[in-house]
Amino acid sequence: DPKIIQKPKYLVAVTGSEKILICEQYLGHNAMYWYRQSAKKPLEFMFSYSYQKLMDNQTASSRFQPQSSKKNHLDLQITALKPDDSATYFCASSQDWGSYEQYFGPGTRLTVL
Amino acid sequence: QQQVRQSPQSLTVWEGETAILNCSYENSAFDYFPWYQQFPGEGPALLIAIRSVSDKKEDGGFTIFFNKREKNLSLHIKDSQPGDSATYFCAASGGGRALIFGTGTTVSVSP
Numbered sequence: 001d002p003k004i005i006q007k008p009k010y011l012v013a014v015t016g017s018e019k020i021l022i023c024e025q026y027l028g029h030n031a032m033y034w035y036r037q038s039a040k041k042p043l044e045f046m047f048s049y050s051y052q053k054l055m056d057n058q059t060a061s062s063r064f065q066p067q068s069s070k071k072n073h074l075d076l077q078i079t080a081l082k083p084d085d086s087a088t089y090f091c092a093s094s095q096d097w098g099s100y101e102q103y104f105g106p107g108t109r110l111t112v113l
Numbered sequence: 114q115q116q117v118r119q120s121p122q123s124l125t126v127w128e129g130e131t132a133i134l135n136c137s138y139e140n141s142a143f144d145y146f147p148w149y150q151q152f153p154g155e156g157p158a159l160l161i162a163i164r165s166v167s168d169k170k171e172d173g174g175f176t177i178f179f180n181k182r183e184k185n186l187s188l189h190i191k192d193s194q195p196g197d198s199a200t201y202f203c204a205a206s207g208g209g210r211a212l213i214f215g216t217g218t219t220v221s222v223s224p
Contacts, residue, residue, distance in 0.1 A: 004156075024167065035212075042115075043202065045211035056211055069127075090156050096211040100145045104156035 004105035006091050011110045013081050020036045020067075021076040021108045023091030031097040033073040034066060037107070038087035049062075049074055050097035081112045116140055119203050119215035123152065127223055132190040134218045136203030141207040146179065147212070148188050151200045160201070161188070192223045 011058045012037040034046040048056040052068040078085060091105040118137045126132045144165040149157035149192045163170040164176045170177045174191040190197055204212040
């Protein structure tokens with residue numbers, strides 16, 4: 001059974017719209033992360049959460065907003081979508097914030113037209 | 114400024130050979146260096162990792178050699194098999210926080 005679930009697998013959006021990327025982990029971990037992988041840049045850290053609290057934010061734009069309704073959920077809301085937001089977004093988790101091993105989900109591939 | 118660099122960008126080896134992937138970093142505060150394996154359409158999978166207090170880590174056919182003084186490390190894939198064909202990412206972090214990734218090395222193993 002997959003331990004980190006990301007939904008949807010593929011997402012197509014129009015410029016200016018808003019989307020929410022879903023992530024749930026069943027590893028019993030207390031820390032969760034979002035990373036982005038695009039054709040132009042290597043895997044890039046975005047956010048980290050620990051016990052539903054924001055710990056690190058490396059995303060310059062406020063259009064990206066993580067949302068954590070439960071300890072094992074960390075969704076990513078993206079507003080006012082731009083073509084440059086097209087990328088694969090990966091959710092990851094670790095036992096605790098500061099734990100070294102991070103495990104990644106299968107990703108959501110977002111295309112903005 | 115790229116904090117973690119990988120080379121080569123791509124690599125082809127014959128089945129049974131040893132593939133050698135290189136990685137270097139700039140930040141002396143990095144103390145944890147994982148390697149991730151990624152197949153097309155999948156997420157990165159943690160393959161093997163080393164802490165900066167060690168100079169070698171082995172796991173199955175994968176070995177990391179780490180040189181703290183030179184700020185570089187390498188991943189050796191021994192007895193490469195076609196199933197090892199994937200993109201390999203070197204990453205680094207300090208204090209177990211955000212992972213900083215390199216640009217990846219795509220390995221092709223020819224039978």
